Amino acid sequence: MKSAHVTAHYGPFPLSEALATRAQQDLLRRRVPTEGPTGPRLWVDRRAYLNFSANDYLGLAGDEAIKAALVAGVEQYGAGAGASPLVTGYSRAHQRLEETIAEWLGLEAVLLFNCGFSANQAVLGALLGKEHLLWQDRLNHASLQEMGSRLPCKMRRFAHNDMAALARQLEPGRGLIVSEGVFSMDGDQGPWPELARLAAQSHNWLMIDDAHGLGVLGPEGRGTLAAQGVSPDSVHIQMGTFGKALGVAGAFVGGSRELVDYLVNFARHYVYSTHMPAAQALAVSESIALVRGADERRAHLNHLIARFRQGAEQLGWTLGASQTPIQPLLVGESRAALALSERLREAGLWVGAIRPPTVPAGTARLRITLSAAHQEAHIDRLLDGLGLASNEGGQAHG
Numbered sequence: 001m002k003s004a005h006v007t008a009h010y011g012p013f014p015l016s017e018a019l020a021t022r023a024q025q026d027l028l029r030r031r032v033p034t035e036g037p038t039g040p041r042l043w044v045d046r047r048a049y050l051n052f053s054a055n056d057y058l059g060l061a062g063d064e065a066i067k068a069a070l071v072a073g074v075e076q077y078g079a080g081a082g083a084s085p086l087v088t089g090y091s092r093a094h095q096r097l098e099e100t101i102a103e104w105l106g107l108e109a110v111l112l113f114n115c116g117f118s119a120n121q122a123v124l125g126a127l128l129g130k131e132h133l134l135w136q137d138r139l140n141h142a143s144l145q146e147m148g149s150r151l152p153c154k155m156r157r158f159a160h161n162d163m164a165a166l167a168r169q170l171e172p173g174r175g176l177i178v179s180e181g182v183f184s185m186d187g188d189q190g191p192w193p194e195l196a197r198l199a200a201q202s203h204n205w206l207m208i209d210d211a212h213g214l215g216v217l218g219p220e221g222r223g224t225l226a227a228q229g230v231s232p233d234s235v236h237i238q239m240g241t242f243g244k245a246l247g248v249a250g251a252f253v254g255g256s257r258e259l260v261d262y263l264v265n266f267a268r269h270y271v272y273s274t275h276m277p278a279a280q281a282l283a284v285s286e287s288i289a290l291v292r293g294a295d296e297r298r299a300h301l302n303h304l305i306a307r308f309r310q311g312a313e314q315l316g317w318t319l320g321a322s323q324t325p326i327q328p329l330l331v332g333e334s335r336a337a338l339a340l341s342e343r344l345r346e347a348g349l350w351v352g353a354i355r356p357p358t359v360p361a362g363t364a365r366l367r368i369t370l371s372a373a374h375q376e377a378h379i380d381r382l383l384d385g386l387g388l389a390s391n392e393g394g395q396a397h398g
């Protein structure tokens with residue numbers, strides 16, 4: 001028999017208390033292992049579900065050409081990069097991906113990271129000293145909030161998308177404003193023309209995290225800035241990820257050549273971390289080629305979004321103000337959100353309940369995500385499931 005290992009019943013870290021508190025609040029998280037490929041369907045315990053929880057907005061995670069690029073990359077470069085980028089981990093494949101992204105988005109230079117979480121932390125950590133100010137939207141991603149609160153700089157958080165509040169907080173030439181293109185839990189967009197204007201007027205820097213806009217919005221899928229007609233030159237730092245619409249994994253930070261040179265020297269998550277495999281860089285390059293030409297996928301996705309919103313509103317559900325594939329269905333209490341998610345699961349629909357602290361208290365929700373890999377019939381099955389749940393009184397606002 002396995003020993004009980006060292007437990008949390010003694011020592012400096014009260015693990016069991018923390019876990020018990022979370023369980024009491026209906027906030028305990030656990031993982032569910034899936035089986036089979038990423039796609040519109042998800043297999044769990046040998047049962048198939050329609051997947052409305054992934055961020056694979058264009059249905060590229062299972063794409064044959066991207067898979068082939070990854071496999072060919074492994075044949076050419078091996079499985080791993082072998083070292084950090086400043087040692088020997090930086091290959092021609094990485095360099096070409098940087099150039100591809102720079103050309104796609106109109107950036108002078110680009111740097112690759114293993115994930116968006118570390119890219120955000122690297123940028124804030126490398127730039128912000130105790131003399132600086134950091135202004136953040138309250139709904140920014142955990143990677144930005146958390147790093148901001150650990151750094152010696154002063155952090156000010158403004159109410160979500162409230163440009164008057166930001167304008168009141170700004171001080172000239174003191175630091176960095178960071179917000180998102182598309183907000184990950186709400187699906188709405190930041191007001192980028194206004195953000196760019198405030199940054200320019202106040203002589204502060206501006207950074208966009210476009211994890212959920214890249215690939216989905218704008219001509220060639222260039223993201224939120226392109227969709228809103230904001231020049232990349234008016235945003236000092238662009239960050240995007242490869243694990244969502246691009247269907248692979250990893251992230252980039254782009255901007256001026258000088259910014260990238262600076263990060264190569266001072267971004268600790270870049271310097272002291274093994275580089276992403278070259279094969280992954282090749283797969284992302286292939287994905288970008290597909291994304292640029294994916295107008296049909298984007299049109300189909302927009303059609304599904306409109307169909308879903310119309311159907312859900314007819315059923316009396318409260319949706320967020322989102323025109324993107326992230327469609328939050330607001331429930332309120334964590335327990336009710338969990339129960340609804342469970343009911344949908346029984347109907348073969350996989351929709352995650354998002355609870356605090358990921359979202360503010362009292363705003364637990366189902367985070368429904370749509371993909372170009374879905375068909376109209378899939379959306380209709382989701383609406384049927386939501387109709388059943390609302391007739392059973394599962395609805396908070398009905």
Ligand SMILES: *Cc1c(COP(=O)(O)O)cnc(C)c1O
Binds near residue numbers: 143211242243250251
């Ligand atoms: C997912 C996400 C990240 C983190 O990116 P990963 O590559 O998954 O680590 C950062 N910012 C936002 C807004 C995200 O949604």
